Amino acid sequence: MASLFIKDTGTAALATEIAEQLGTTKTEAVRRGLQCLAHHKATEQAAPTGSTVDWLRDYRARHPLPDREALKLGKAFFDSLSDEEDDLGPWLR
Structure with missing residues (x-):
């Protein structure tokens, strides 16, 4: 049987209080x-x-930014956000 004897009276008192x-x-x-x-x-x-x-260099090495070429956002992308076609609308024809 294992035993633990706490020799410090303050620690023993704290253990008693918490218990x-x-x-x-x-x-x-x-x-x-x-x-x-x-x-x-x-x-x-x-x-x-x-x-x-x-730390920032290490973080950036572990979490690189996406390739800039893959993020080419042109008119087609922004038009798709508002569901607009490439046309200018009936009022500008």
């Missing part, structure tokens, strides 16, 4: 706290290190 608030044992309070901390560390994203410029 009373949760309506559980000190062992369960400590277990929940450690599980919460383990989950937090596992899902924590690493904070960016270095300068902001380095």
Whole structure:
């Protein structure tokens, strides 16, 4: 059987306080706290290190912009947004 002896009286008192608030044992309070901390560390994203410029360069390398040639937006594209044909309407014929 494994055991954990908390030698620090402040920590033991905190465990007792939290256990009373949760309506559980000190062992369960400590277990929940450690599980919460383990989950937090596992899902924590690493904070960016270095300068902001380095972070932006790294971000841009991982998320490149689309090719400018693929984004050629001409009259046909804008006409399609308003469902207009290439004609100028009956009033300008």
